[in-house]
Amino acid sequence: MSAASLLAADSMWELFSRAVSLRDYNTRVVLAGTTMLGVSGGLVGTFLILRKRALAADVVSHAALPGIALAFLLAERFSPGSGRSTGVLLLGAFVSGLLGMAMTLAIRSWTRIKDDAALAIVLGLFFGVGTALFTVVQKTKTGNAAGLRDFVFGKTASLVAADVWLIGGISVVVIVLCSGVFKELSLLCFDEEFAAARGYRTTLLDGLLTLMAVTVTLIGLQSVGLLLVVALLLIPPTAARFWTNDLKIMSGLAAAIGGASCAGGVVLSAAFPRLAAGAVIVLTGSGLFLVSLVFGKERGLFPRWRSQRQFEQRIGRSDLLRACYELLEPILGANETTQESLTKFEIDELELSGMRQWPAGRFHGLVSTAVREGLLVSMSTDGYQLTSRGAEEARDAVRHHRLWEIYLLTQTDLDPRLVDRGADGIEHVLDPDQLAELERRLDNESPHGVPPSPHPLAITAETP
């Protein structure tokens, strides 16, 4: 390795460690301010998502472009040199962002054009005007680029401390405001009419939410860039939704995810200055989103797949045990199927597999699971015996099945041939209260006993 490349690697490492250990004052300020921005984005975004208005933020950010350019032109006209001030540019962005929002509302309520098209129209129009004005700005003497380009693509790491104080300060105000009206906003999102009936001023609240969303979008422009700033409001709450059904937890989680992705993005882009800061922030958020999508406790793919699988296994187990019982019932006689006697007889594997149309693989899987769980005991020949726990569960499964069959037969006009099928689906989801109710209605004389089957037993098809 040559000395030059060693040196390069060394300075690279130096840069990285400086960024991660937050040795620079500027990095610390940027980190704090941008994290606040992420937190406020996640918080406000939660309500925006619930009101299905997430993409409105995208329109606001695009609509801000002409305002920024015009604010620059006007400021330069009246006091040359002031055009680069963040405050002036943000003010312009705010005015035209609100104008864009108002235009979507006007299109939506005065024409027959739908919501999504109204958003697309305003976005295209304002962005077009904005670009045209930008070329004008770039052709003025003072304006070549003038840092306005950073509004499009973002420049997090190289933000100056003064700008970050502004961003962070506004974010904190938004966070405080949002927490202050948390209860009112949640009511607005879930039941607008009820909120109105309770005497909340829903229009005012809605306006406040919109205003907060516009504010967060605009102060995010410099960090993330207008093309991607919508992600600040969109990705964290969508990710948080996978973990919980509770709005309070969801908004807290969204704020945390927003803060984490912003912080991660800042550190990464400080360490690797070549990476586009805005894109890194968004991709950090996307990474957290993917994790939530897969592992989220409430709606995540993996937990849902697992509970689905557990349910299927439970069904398979009780089907297997019921088959064992029904195989032994003719041998023992209907009144002798006590828990004890059920464990005494061996069940032939072939006969058992013939009780139900199981696919071969599934049958073997079920049997070996049942053996592992101590419900069946494998005997020397191709046979099994129920354990006492297995016998108990088998009696329960059959009881559930038959109670529901009898209920269907006595209480409905269902064809007796269909009763078995009908019970097959329901027996697995009956809870103890429902069973007690069934027994009460059917005047069952032997509670906890297994009633005889109301129809001749035959092979049943595997339930899908």
Place this chain on the structure above:
Amino acid sequence: MNSFLSPLHSWTLLDSWIVVIGALSAMACALPGCFLLLRKQSLMGDAISHTSLLGVVAAFFVSHWLVEAKVISPATELSVRHVTMCVGAIVVGVMSAWLTESLQKLGNVESSAALGVVFTSLFALGLLLIRAFADNVHIDLDCVLYGEIVTAPLETVGNSGVPRAVIVNGVVLAINLLLTVLLFKELRLSAFDPALATTLGIPAQVMHYGLMGLTAMTLVAAFESVGSILVIAMLIIPPATAYLLTDRLPRMIVLSLLIAVLSAALGHVSALTLPLLISRSIGIADVRDASSAGMMAAAAGFLFVMAMLLGPKYGLVVRVWHRLLLKLRIAGEDVLGRLYRFEESAPADLSATSERVALLRKITSQSRVSRLATWMLIRRGWLIGSGSGVHLTDIGREAARTLVRSHRLWESFLAKHFVLGEGRFHESAEQVEHFLDPELLAELDHDLDRPGVDPHGRAIPN
């Protein structure tokens, strides 16, 4: 005025080519846009225009890699890149549509949120790749975003003098036109009634992803020459404008093509003229021209706003005008009715001047609309208004009689068929009297066996 138009005096062949390129790409975008609009997927086109960046970047990598590996010569790299770019954009476009849909289904994510997550993530990935490997590939981000419509005409094909962008966009437009014509029935049905389309054997999935792929291809072809701004705008704005002007799909498609061309021409002309005007009025140094692509998008937006205001059927102005006319008609008819009832109640003393003056004052002081309506009735010769009060002319009395007849017949009808308080008859009749046509009146008359008096005991005039 002369100075405002002065930039146009130096209009060259280059300017014409710019307009042609803009018009061709705008038309190519408007075709799939029409169906996106009707399928309520306008934002999908928007999203694809962002995510295609990833496809474009991938195409750059592939073509660069091919040159490095000496599979192709650097001379052919450009043409290979165009093909890979097209394929890459289609793949990424269809992929983003598919990802959005699976996120919606698998993750129970609301559709707009799913769209937002997918497009921001993929776009961020594209941006990151560009920045990270900027040394290897020479993509100018500004070029992708803003386009190079001004320099596009300079790159010509062979010696023909025809810019390459014209040919690329022309071919895409031709493909889109052909597909629209060939699959018109299927596209229309699946846009308006997806359920019926499915039962008729039109594969919904194929139509959906086909449209997405087509959109992505159109976008990426237009990207290079006009940039993504124009593309985003032209995809939805011309179709939406056409949608405000007509109810027929074929007419809407043709109109949207015309509007696309008009926006391109108007946009370039205003890009040349407006900046001068603005910069002079703001008072900064002269700016020669603005981004043509941006101005074309702005022009399309301007046409949309015009259609929104002035459209013949759904325009705001027309709707307000119709409402005003209706209001005036009702107010005028109410004046007639009052006069008729006044004459009816005082038949013996038709010359009670003081009462007539009082009545005129009462009517005209009621509201501005009824004053205007009275004035219009006098102009039309249905009323004679003078210092000595107000009189019905013979034609006016005829119209008034019909109105009062409608009113009383409706009251009788309500009394016969509904159990309502007496006051309610009058309220309802006050509203309905203005909307009963002669046929309905005859029906009512027949139903009530030609009644002589209304429920209040007043005569129903014939």
